[in-house]
Amino acid sequence: MHSFLxxxxxHGLHREERSSASSQELARLFDKAKVCRNCSLxxxxxxxxxxxxxxxxxxxxxxxxxxxxxxxxxxxxxxRSGQLLDKILEAAGFSRQEVYICNILKCRPPGNRxxxxxxxxxxxxxxxxxxxxxxxxxILILGKVAANTIFENSLSLGAIRGKMxxxxxxxxCCTFHPAAVLRNPRLKKEWMEDMxxxxxxxxxxxxxxxxxxxxx
Ligand code: SF4
Numbered sequence: 001m002h003s004f005l006x007x008x009x010x011h012g013l014h015r016e017e018r019s020s021a022s023s024q025e026l027a028r029l030f031d032k033a034k035v036c037r038n039c040s041l042x043x044x045x046x047x048x049x050x051x052x053x054x055x056x057x058x059x060x061x062x063x064x065x066x067x068x069x070x071x072x073x074x075x076x077x078x079x080r081s082g083q084l085l086d087k088i089l090e091a092a093g094f095s096r097q098e099v100y101i102c103n104i105l106k107c108r109p110p111g112n113r114x115x116x117x118x119x120x121x122x123x124x125x126x127x128x129x130x131x132x133x134x135x136x137x138x139i140l141i142l143g144k145v146a147a148n149t150i151f152e153n154s155l156s157l158g159a160i161r162g163k164m165x166x167x168x169x170x171x172x173c174c175t176f177h178p179a180a181v182l183r184n185p186r187l188k189k190e191w192m193e194d195m196x197x198x199x200x201x202x203x204x205x206x207x208x209x210x211x212x213x214x215x216x
Contacts, residue, residue, distance in 0.1 A: 047074035051102025143177030
């Protein structure tokens, strides 16, 4: 675990209480998502893939939409992509359990096609509510489609990655989707660079926070 995590002096009971409250809020939102029919993907889904992880995670990981394995299991980032994501998170010092993982869309687009504009418009409120509950310090955005959707542009991933970007009050780091790295292992070097960028940023945030606390 990285030292910036839980560096705000909030240990023990107080964190447990906040974690329990956040879990309950997420469970309430999940119940709402399970019966959501706000777009046509409700008709073809097997499961709503809501998200999972630490309800007070300091890092949220966001992909574009569930694939076939996620649709079948109801869990985000399973299968080979998920295993690779777990490995890169571990290499950067984070376990899957201490981040919060979800997608922009909660239901699988048929044939894994890209999300459509009306699907994104329909599903974005769920993502925003999840983020308001978890309140991560940093968001790791996986893949060009997710990055283009969040930043509402059509830039290449090469033009977006390599720097922190602000979105709705969150600090975001964009990198390759694990499926892209599985297809092209040469992307691993840049992937590691992006993870380092995110880790360095987290540590800077932790240092600033500690300095503020020491002043008070
Ligand atoms: S993708 Fe989102 S908006 Fe569409 S049905 Fe599923 S939960 Fe509802």
